[in-house]
Amino acid sequence: MSETTTGRAPGRPRSERADKAILDATLDLLARESGVAGVSMEAVAARAGVGKSTIYRRWPSKEALIVDALGAAKAPLPEPSGASAREDLTEIARALAAERGRRHLQCFWNVLGSAGRYPELYARYKKDIIEPRRAIVRDVLRRGVATGELRADLDIEVAMSMLVGSLTPRRPRETFPEGYAEAVVDALVKGIGSARD
Template identity: 40%
Template sequence: MPGAPTPPPGCSAPVRGRPRSEAVEQAIVEGVIRLLEEGVPLAELSIERIARTAGVGKATIYRRWSGKEELFVDVLRSMEGPDAALPGTSMRDDLVCLLDHLRRHGLDLRRSTLLHNVFAQMKTLPKLWDAYHEVVIDPRRRVMHDVLRRGVADGELPADTDIEFASDLIAGPMLLRSVLRSDAPLVEDLPEQIVDTVLAGLRPAGRG
């Protein structure tokens, strides 16, 4: 599996603390991932089977997660890795950092392939799909929206900028290449290309 490239300066993954139960929780999460890699459908993953694979009791799982949906969301979140820590130096730098996180995500072929398979299955499991969006996707969208709102407040974008539409314009090309077009190159300067192209169309006339 090819290694992920070094992120741009100031765009690094946050350091997280280590709770006392991390080893047990990690064993459970890895047990779910192992079953998914073996081709077991999400709908057929029972708590009993997960516990057996992870080498723990069912009660151990239920003490940490209320049910499969909550567990699966944490599994998906762990597969995607931590969110990027934004440099905060400018709107452009933060946007480039967010897109580079998506780019590096797409470069991880093993994880990307497994996630694509899981995403396809999740669409038939509305509760899991909704929970994943609420816990993982929506917070990430809010981060980009906040960055763009800061750009508006600083005068880098017009006051009437449609934040949600601008966010889709910026994230869309990277998601297209990293999710839908596995043959498309994810070159190192792609985040800069996308951000600069979109901002050139959004910014007031005369601003570089």
């Protein structure tokens, strides 16, 4: 059978177990003090217990591997119900505040801190991981403006950055207190809500 009829290239099927081992090994290495510089295809292969060719068949570069590993470690944001801007923002804020996991946060800070040395990696991480999540927040804010819940002159980018920035830990081990996500949304909506509210 051809690739067009089966949906994949001929050859042995991919092993989910190998994929998981490779992604976990990548995150383990990325979370170390050496960060991005400490991640290599050789080091990942050795840690995951697979051959280097197994990794290259799946990922063409270290950057692609790191971005996929970071994406796999992040749970998707909830699909907003559309009940109201406040409720949707609260749901998103709770999900952002609950994103704990020391390893993933350390990886995030290591990638962020290496943006100057690895600009292509950071650009890809921003495009593939950060921007789709921010787009969900933008959609909620635009819908809130359209329904009149939020101010007609709202700067969507500023409001989105205020919400996401407030819920981005500033240190790898930082945690947010109970009720923090709701307090962030309450304060934000007070500032960007329409006069009628």
